[in-house]
Amino acid sequence: MPNQKATIITIILVALGGVSLSACRTPAPAPTSLDATRTSSDSYLAYQRGDCLTVQKLTDPAGLRVWAHDEMRHSTLLLRGFCHEIEGDIQGARDIYRQLAREAPGSFASDEAAERTRILKIIEKDPDYLQWVDGARERAHSDKPRRTPVDRIPVEFPPLAKAIGIDGYAIVEFEITRRGNTENPVVVESHPPLLFDGAVLRAVRRWQYEREPSTSEPDRQLIRILFRPDGWQGASDQGAMGVP
Numbered sequence: 001m002p003n004q005k006a007t008i009i010t011i012i013l014v015a016l017g018g019v020s021l022s023a024c025r026t027p028a029p030a031p032t033s034l035d036a037t038r039t040s041s042d043s044y045l046a047y048q049r050g051d052c053l054t055v056q057k058l059t060d061p062a063g064l065r066v067w068a069h070d071e072m073r074h075s076t077l078l079l080r081g082f083c084h085e086i087e088g089d090i091q092g093a094r095d096i097y098r099q100l101a102r103e104a105p106g107s108f109a110s111d112e113a114a115e116r117t118r119i120l121k122i123i124e125k126d127p128d129y130l131q132w133v134d135g136a137r138e139r140a141h142s143d144k145p146r147r148t149p150v151d152r153i154p155v156e157f158p159p160l161a162k163a164i165g166i167d168g169y170a171i172v173e174f175e176i177t178r179r180g181n182t183e184n185p186v187v188v189e190s191h192p193p194l195l196f197d198g199a200v201l202r203a204v205r206r207w208q209y210e211r212e213p214s215t216s217e218p219d220r221q222l223i224r225i226l227f228r229p230d231g232w233q234g235a236s237d238q239g240a241m242g243v244p
Contacts, residue, residue, distance in 0.1 A: 036067050040076045044164045048192050052083035074100055074109035075160040081113065082194045090120060108159055115198035136173035136188040140222035147176050147209040147219050152235060155203040155225055161195060165229045170196040172204055176219040180209040183218070196227055 039058050046054035059080040067073040081096035097113035097120075104110045123129050158166075174185035185204040187197040204223075212219070225235050 033068075036072060039063075040072050040160060041164050043076050043079050044161060044166055047079050047082070047195070048166050048168075050192070052087060055079050055083050069103065071107055071109065071159060074104040074107045075158065078109040078112055081116065085116065085120075086193060094120060108156070111202065112158075112198040115201055116194070133186050133188055136186055137222060140173050140220045146221065147180070147212060149207065149209050150180060151206075151208040153203055153206055155196070155227075156199045157227055157229075158195060158199060161227075162229050166192070166195070167226075167228045168192050168196055169224055169226045170200045171222065171224045172200050173220060173222045174204055174207075176209050176212075176221060178211065178213050178218070180211045182207045182209070188222070196225070200225055 043055050043058045046052075046058065059076055061080075064073060064077055067076075077096060078100060081093045081100070084090070084092035084096065094117065097117045100107070100110045100113040101117070126132075161168075168191045170190035171188050172185050173188050175183045177183060182204055185201050187200060190197050190200075223235050
């Protein structure tokens with residue numbers, strides 16, 4: 001197990017540009033960098049297990065404040081926001097999402113925080129929104145032929161989750177217009193929760209399908225997107241319907 005953790009730490013540092021593989025050119029990272037990497041790795045593994053109590057302990061704001069302001073720090077802080085939201089502390093989640101928007105513009109974590117902020121605003125304004133999301137499977141169930149994708153760009157794998165080796169899936173439901181554009185995508189299920197949601201939504205909004213000018217109303221589809229840290233990614237139209 002120690003060797004496995006050391007390997008994970010090395011992968012994270014290399015993936016995020018924190019250390020070179022060539023020891024003759026770059027000195028070993030400072031102990032604080034190694035400590036931050038261990039904490040980040042442990043936080044993600046705890047989140048994957050559904051252990052938000054451990055995530056909250058590991059991501060104490062006072063401790064994260066001294067970290068370098070890079071993607072490792074931002075994405076680790078994002079997990080704390082996810083845990084607040086999962087546990088019903090919506091204000092705590094909002095505060096962290098706003099902090100990321102303020103401190104880390106342009107980062108992956110900031111983009112994720114923006115997606116969660118957008119959804120929380122929708123829920124606040126529309127009490128029926130969550131009920132509408134719950135009805136996604138029924139909306140997508142249809143005997144109509146599946147529309148053919150023209151351009152289904154891959155979903156960006158959260159960089160820290162990929163480096164640490166976190167896998168999972170997200171099931172997304174969306175509308176396809178006559179022109180083949182996608183609209184109103186919603187994640188109806190994901191594991192680990194929230195971790196892949198924002199990246200999925202951003203990608204699906206850019207997907208294109210074949211035009212269908214004769215259709216009387218927009219088609220709706222349900223897709224299950226799998227994430228594996230080895231780089232493999234799959235999108236299954238039929239598989240989504242069978243996921244409990």
